[in-house]
Amino acid sequence: MLLSVIGHYSLILGLCLSLLIIFLSIKNFKNSEYLNTKILFSSFFQLILVSLSFLCLVFSFVFSDFSNETVFNNSHTTKPLFYKISGTWGNHEGSLLLWLLVLTLFIFLFLIKTKKQPVKYKILTLLFQQIIIIGFFIFLIQTSNPFNYLYPIPDEGLGLNPILQDPALAIHPPILYLGYVGSSIIFSSALAATCLNMISKKWASHIKKWVLISWVFLTLGIMLGSIWAYYELGWGGFWFWDPVENVSLMPWLALTTLLHCILVLEKKQILTSWVIILSISTFTLSMCGTFLVRSGILNSVHTFANDPGRGLFILVFLFSLILISLFVFFFFHKSTQNELNNFSWLSKETSIIINNWFMMYFLSVVLIGTVYPIFLDVLSSQKISVGPPFYHKLIVPFLIPFLLAMAIGPKLKWVKSNLDDKFSMILLLIISVLISFFILKIFEANFLINTILISSATYLFFITFRDFFIRKFNNIAQNIAHFGFSLLILSILFNSLFSSEIITNLKIGETFDDSKTKIFFKSIKQKEEKNFKSIVANFNIENSKGIIETLSPELRIYNQPNIVTSEADIKTTMMSDKFIVINVVQNQDYFNIRYQVKPFMLWIWLSVLLISFGGLLSLFKKNYE
Amino acid sequence: MNKKILKITTTAIFIIIFVVFYKALQDTNVYTPKKKSNNEIPLFSANLFYSNKQTDSSELFKLDKFYLLNIWSSWCVPCRSEHSLLMDLSKNEKIEIIGLNYKDKKRNAENFLNELGDPYQEIIFDKEGINAIEWGAFGVPESFLINDGIVIKKYIGPLNKELVKEIQLLIK
Amino acid sequence: MKILKLFFVIFFIFSFNNLAANTDDMKIKITKNLRCLICQGQSVYDSDSEFANSMKVLVDKKLKDGLSENQIYDFFKEKYGQWILYDPELNKNTYILWLLPILIFLIGGAIVVKNFKFRK
Structure with a gap:
């Protein structure tokens, strides 16, 4: 009760502070020799207020204060403390x-960390950021207040959706938001820099830090979401090209493009308009994602409570931001084309432009695939579905030249270069083609496109691997990230090509036996935890070599809300994952069993970690210099 | 000049996108197949509930009468509520009600009928839920009004008093 | 370079063989391409709803009856509409969907070539 009041009023005070900051900033902008300390102080105070409000919500969850509507809807006294806390952001209002x-x-950190840039630039960035902040304040207070109170006070809450009760998902939203919100700083500062006409090499190296930070978080956030889908949605897949996944991938694609583009701008004054467009679109795509997810326009496996009223607010807010940025772009931006022609077709610049070209293509595929059904439905009321086959058909063939360019590009020098070690590069290409050919031949999965795809990924793998030794620490961050990417593509490919699956119905005591695998359904046990009861099934699985493993998938019956989920049991080893789930079959005394062997699963996660580690390294290297 | 065209087109594109999104907000996102009427009944072979015989769908609906095909199951809660309405409707001589028992255990289904009465002239026993898909159904209960080998009307979800009145009117 | 070309020619000749897949793979491929009507975010393959399980049985049956992949798609499309397929076919409704990305790719390429007159 008290917590709700404090939380609510600190939000309102925070909104008032926003207005104060805007007022102070405008005053300061006219007379801008130094940054007014009042601004810094107000920003800090705003941060304190919002943190206070957030803490109030967290403690309402911890103490199970059901007079708070959000807590009532999303928590329960029997939840473990960890999920009570993570329940804070497991719902719309809290998130x-x-x-x-x-x-x-982030804006506070930006203000104190940015030292060498002009004061006017800092103030303008703050102004744009405050527009976004005000939008969120109003959105929170108006349509999704986390501190609504209920009277009479209910005795018990409705509970957190069981599929959200998972460690990976508990930390997934905060990490992802760090990525999204980091892109808002890029958005604001790009607009500010455009207004002041200071998109330059200097600005590029300053904003690069923020690009890297949000890129690392976004990458990790997407990975956590994917891990969660793999464990919790229970079918052994990790990426479904579901709208909710796509909307997190789109800002990532834009941000990755921006990251590469910034590298060029850091060296020479080209691609300025392009950098601005990318900075703007990264954040608008994040917002667009929020809109698509929260408004419930698209249906998805990932459950979100949705409300058209909220959808409308985000939509209007999103388009106001787009219009503001269009205005700034068209009125303030003067493109400088001086150094344009000054590089050869065989140079680092060209390879990065090629990277941009392909990334934009991938982005357009994901974007069009995601929103096209909405457009078709509105314009001609035809309903269609766009799913994995569409994305695979349009993306996979283009990956081949993309991977090759990724291998060769970093070896080129700025402006003009020759390929020095042509011989070894061609040799490596032939070796990788042969290797992939024989791998596929041995496992009898020989499709031409697969062979070429694996060849190009293997090529990138070899080239980057070799570079660890011959180039030593020269640009090791980039090399690690590219190496990780080749590993990612290879693991995904091998995973999808060589996964095997057995679907069968078994009673207790029965054995499934094909020539390769024996599945023995040993027993079931009942288990009771604080927040769920479960039936644990025990299986002995014997492979062709006679090695027996025990796997115990569960069926959980959560008490609040009353939902049955099936928990997969996964045995992870370096080379493959063994994945088993059981399901009840309506009105039958047998269970439906799904057993999968999925090679290289662990490597998918490891390679994404490697990619983000590359980004992190690049960040620290920059600071060190 | 070139830049002006660019400005106008970009703004126009975003306005169009806004309008489309705005309109899309008003619609539901849950898909239900269009209720196509005046379709011929599907051709399939079915297992009969009581006699356990194989029969053909054309055999079941061969008379020059109205038929109501009702998909039901003993485990389906809404089926229970619509059952009494079906019992009433079965008294009407102009219509024959054919049941399609969806993914059920025979014993449970028999208990269900013993308890609540049996309005069905004939029951198709669809243990694996395949026949229901042939009809283009995706849940229980669903009902199809059939005349002369043609589906006149399709009802998704349980019938209620108004809908039964509508059926009574249609078959007059 | 000649050796490289020759190598690729030989390589491609060797790659064009055993393209046929068995029924199990076909079943998985088809069910992955069908969208479940009960849990509308999932494919039939991924879903465990009653409806999806029946669909799986039916796909199996149709394959045993000797229907081709496309015939099975047509069967479901007729019952439930185009929505049921995850892989939208190319027709007047979907020209933009399929061709716009390709068009963007080509335009992108044109912009790159036109705007950057590379130094020889």
Whole structure:
């Protein structure tokens, strides 16, 4: 009760502070020799208020204060403490409050960390950021107040959706938001820099840090979501090209493009308009994602409570931001084309432009695939579905030249270069083609496109691997990231080509036996935990070599809300995952069993970690210099 | 000049996108197949519930009468509520009700009928839920009004008093 | 370079063989391409709803009856509409869907070539 009041009023005070900051900033902008300390102080105070409000919500969850509507809807006294806390951002209202918290935190960090840039630039960035912050404040207070109270006070809450009760998902939203919100800083500062006409090499190396930070978080956030889908949705897949996944991938693609583009701008004054467009679109794509997910326009496996009223607010807000940025772009931006022609077709610049070209293509495929059904439905009321086959058909063939360019590109020098070790590069290409050919031949999965795809991924793998030794520490961050990417593509390919699956119905005591695998359904046990009861099944699985493994998948019956989920049991080893799930079959005394062997699963996660580690390294290297 | 065209087109594109999204907000996102009427009944072979005989769908609906095909199951809660309405409807001589028992255990289904009465002239026993898909159904209960080998009307979800009145009117 | 070309020619000749897949793979491929009507975010392959399980049985049956992949798609499309397929076919409704990305790719390429007159 008290917590709700404090939380609510600190939000309102925070909104008032926003207005104060805007007022102070405008005053300061006219007379801008130094940054007014009042601004810094107000930003800090705003951060404190939002944190206070957020903490109030967290403690309402911890103490199970059911007079708070959000807590009532999403928590229960029997939940473990960890999920009570993670329940804070496992719902719409709480997650928005977290957004706001990260927004205020980042702008404050931006203000104190940015030292060498002009004061006017800092103030303008703050102004644009405050527009976003105000939008979120109003959105929270108006349509999704986390501190609505209920009277009479209910005795018990409705509970957290069981599929959200998972460690990976508990930390997935905060990490992802750090990525999204980081892109808001890029958005604001790109607009500010455009207004002041200071998109330059210097600006590029300053904003690069923020690009890297949000890129690392976004990459990790997407990975956590994917791990969660793999464990919790229970069918052994990790990426479904579901709208919710696509909307997180789109900002990532834009941000990755921007990251490469910034590298060029750091060296020479070209691609300025392009950098601005990318900075703007990264954040608008994040917002667009929020809109598509929260408004419930698209249906998805990932459950979100949705509400058209909220959808409308985000939509209007999103398009106001787009219009503001269009205005700034068209009126203030003067493109400088001086150094344009100054590089050869065989140079680092060209390879990065090629990277941009392909990334934009991938982005357009994902974007069009995601929103096209909406357009078709509105314009001609035809309903269609766009799913994995569409994305595979349009993306996979283009990956081949992309991977090759990725292998050769970093070896080129700026402006003009020759390929020095042509011989070894061709040799490596032939070796990788042969290797992939024989791998596929041995496992009898020989499709031409697969062979070429694996060849190009293997090529990238070899080239980057070799570079660890011949180039030593020269640009090791980039090399690690590219090496990780080749590993990612290879693991995904091998995983999808060589996964095997057995679907069967078994009673207790029965054995499934084909020539390769024996599945013995040993027993079932009942188990009771604080927040669920479960039936644990025990299986002995014997492979052709006679090695027996025990796997115990579960069926959980959660008490609050009353939902049955099936928990997969996964045995992870370096080379493959063994994955088993059981399901009840309506009105039958047998269970439906799905057993999968999925090679290289672990490597998918490891390679994504490697990619983000590359980004992290690049960040620290920059600071060191 | 070139830049002006660019400005106008970009703004126009975003306005169009806004309008489309705005309109899309008003619609539901849950898909239900269009209720196509005046379709011929599907051809399939079915297992009969009581006699356990194989029969053909054309055999079941051969008379020059109205038929109501009702998909039901003993484990389906809404089926229970619509059952009494079906019992009433079965008294009407102009219509024959054919049941399609969806993914059920025979014993449970028999208990269900013993308890609540049996309005069905004939029951198709669809243990694996395949016949229901042939009809283009995706849940229980669903009902199809059939005349002369043609589906006149399709009802998704349980019938209620108004809908039964509508059926009574249609078959007059 | 000649050796490289020759190598690729030989290689491609060797690659064009055993393209046929068995029924199990076909079943998985088809069910992955069908969308479940009960849990509308999932494919029939991924879903465990009653409806999806029946669909799986039916796909199996149709394959045993000797229907081709496309005939099975047509069967479901007729019952439930185009929505049921995850892989939208190319027709007047989907020209933009399939061709716009390709068009963007080509335009992108044109912009790159036109705007950057590379130094020889």
